[in-house]
Every structure is written in structure tokens, then in C-alpha cells.
Amino acid sequence: MDAQGDWTSTARGMWLWPVAILVGFPIGGLVADLVVDGVDSVGAALAAGLIAGAIIGAAEWFALRQWVSWLWIPATSVGMAVGLAAGAALADYGIDRGDVVLIGAVTGVGVGALQALVLARRRLPGALWWAIANPPGWALGWLVTSYVITANVDERFPNFGASGALVFGLLTWLLLAVLFRAAAPEVRGMAAR
Numbered sequence: 001m002d003a004q005g006d007w008t009s010t011a012r013g014m015w016l017w018p019v020a021i022l023v024g025f026p027i028g029g030l031v032a033d034l035v036v037d038g039v040d041s042v043g044a045a046l047a048a049g050l051i052a053g054a055i056i057g058a059a060e061w062f063a064l065r066q067w068v069s070w071l072w073i074p075a076t077s078v079g080m081a082v083g084l085a086a087g088a089a090l091a092d093y094g095i096d097r098g099d100v101v102l103i104g105a106v107t108g109v110g111v112g113a114l115q116a117l118v119l120a121r122r123r124l125p126g127a128l129w130w131a132i133a134n135p136p137g138w139a140l141g142w143l144v145t146s147y148v149i150t151a152n153v154d155e156r157f158p159n160f161g162a163s164g165a166l167v168f169g170l171l172t173w174l175l176l177a178v179l180f181r182a183a184a185p186e187v188r189g190m191a192a193r
Contacts, residue, residue, distance in 0.1 A: 014063070014064075014173060014176055014177055014180070016062070016063040017060070017063045017064065017169060017172070017173045017176060018166070018169035018170050018173050019063070019169075020059040020060055020062055020063035020169075021056075021059070021060070021165050021166075021168060021169030021172070022162060022165050022166055022169055023059055024055055024056040024058070024059025024060060024165075025056055025141075025159055025160060025161065025162065025164070025165035025168075026161055026162045026165065027055055027059075028051070028052035028053070028054075028055035028056040028059075028158075028159060029052050029152065029157045029158055029159045029160075029161065030157075031051055031052070031055060032047075032048040032049075032051040032052035032055075032157075032158045032159075033048070033155060033156075033157050033158065035047065035048070035051055036048040036051070036158070038155055038156035038157075039084065039088050039093065039156045039157070039158050040093050040156055041093070042085050042088075042089060045081070045084045045085040045088045045089070045158070046081045046082075046084075046085045047081075048081075048084065048158035049077070049080040049081030049082070049083065049084035049085060049107075049158055050077050050078070050080070050081045051158075052080060052158045052159050053076045053077035053078070053079065053080030053081060053111070054073060054074075054076070054077040056076055056080070056159070057072055057073040057074070057075065057076025057077050057080075058073050060072060060076060061073050061076075064176070067122070067180055068118055068119065068122060069118065069121070069122070071118050071121070072115060072118050075111075075114035075115050075117065075118050076111055076114070076115060078110075078114060079110040079111035079112070079113060079114035079115065080107060080110060080111050080158070080159070081110075082110045083106050083107035083108065083109055083110020083111055084103065084106075084107045084110070084158055084159075086106050086110070087102060087103035087104070087105070087106030087107050088103050090102060090103075090106060091103050093156070095153050095154060095156060097143070097146045100142040100143075100145075100146055100153055100160075101139045101142050101143050101146075102139075103142065104135075104138040104139040104140075104141060104142035104143075104160065105135045105136065105138060105139040106135070107138050107159070108134040108135035108136070108137055108138030108139065109131075109134070109135050111134055111138070112130060112131040112132070112133065112134025112135060112137075112138075113131050113134075115130060115131075115134070116128060116130045116131035116134075119179070124179055124180070125179070125182050126178075126179045126182065127179070129175065129179065130175070130176075130179065133171075133172065133175050134172075137168050137171055137172055138160075138168070140164070140167060140168065140171070141159075141160040141164030141165060141167060141168040142160045142164060143164070144160070144163050144164040144167050145160035145161045145163055145164035147163075148161070148163035148164075149161040149162070149163055149164075
């Protein structure tokens with residue numbers, strides 16, 4: 001199979017990724033908000049990040065289960081908790097557009113770094129690109145949400161809503177397809193471990 005056909009096959013095999021993002025982010029954010037009622041302190045940010053991150057991580061893992069281990073779920077949960085707590089504190093728990101973009105970028109650092117470690121553990125070439133792409137991806141997700149679903153911003157949800165998730169899911173789907181294309185047979189075989 002040529003390189004274009006191989007990439008297309010990998011991208012098609014990962015069709016569930018954008019769907020998992022589109023479902024996981026809004027549900028994770030809603031459940032966390034119901035429990036925590038707004039990210040307005042370090043404790044609330046940690047709890048909301050753990051809850052939303054576990055739900056988002058589980059949805060993402062379900063889509064990537066043939067490529068990554070179950071460690072993706074706790075990596076996402078812990079990364080989101082730490083990133084959200086740090087980002088919200090840096091933004092002084094603000095909800096202006098610049099604040100939520102900053103919170104998103106810092107949350108993306110936490111999530112991207114820990115998820116990249118899971119990818120690196122599977123010896124995925126280019127795992128570092130995942131860590132680099134997540135901060136701007138999370139920031140963009142919040143930027144889009146700040147224009148579309150302002151209720152999520154006003155209520156201090158822990159993560160962006162469906163509109164931002166759609167953009168984030170499609171952009172990261174392309175990156176994952178490129179990353180997994182190079183190592184599909186090796187990584188797929190290791191994911192079961």
C-alpha cells in the first residue's frame with residue numbers, strides 16, 4: 001500500500017475519535033459541573049478536572065483502544081486536574097475570553113504531557129508532537145466555545161463544550177492519524193499490554 005493509502009486507511013480506522021471527543025467533552029464537563037458547581041477555587045478545579053478528565057479519557061481511550069493502553073484514562077484525568085487547577089489559578093478564575101483561552105492552554109499542557117507519556121510508553125514515533133499540539137488545541141476549543149456556548153463559560157465549566165470539541169476533535173484526529181500511520185502495526189500489537 002502506498003503512503004497516501006496507508007494514511008487514509010489509518011484515518012478511516014480512527015473515525016471514532018472525533019465522535020468520542022464530541023460526546024466525551026460535553027458529558028464530562030456537565031457531570032463535573034453538577035458535582036462541583038463551577039471552577040472557582042483550586043479544590044473545585046482539581047475535583048472537576050479529575051471527574052471530567054476521567055470521562056473524557058474513557059471516551060478517548062474507547063476510540064483509541066487498539067493503539068493505547070488503559071493508562072490513557074488516568075493520564076487524562078490527572079493531567080486535566082493539574083492543568084485546570086494551574087490554568088484557572090493563573091487566570092485568577094476569570095471567565096473573560098482571554099482567561100478561558102489561557103486556562104485551556106495550560107490544561108492542554110497537563111493533558112498533552114501525560115497522554116504523550118502514554119504514547120511514548122508504546123514507542124510511538126512523534127509522541128512529543130502530541131504534547132506540543134494539545135495546548136493550542138485546548139486553547140482553540142475554549143476560544144470557539146466562548147463565541148458559541150457562552151453559558152459554559154459563565155457557569156465556569158471545567159472544559160469547553162461541543163462546538164470547541166468538534167474543532168479540537170477534527171484537528172487532533174488528523175494528527176493522530178499521522179502519528180499512528182507510521183507505527184500502526186507495532187503500536188497496535190503493544191496496546192493490549
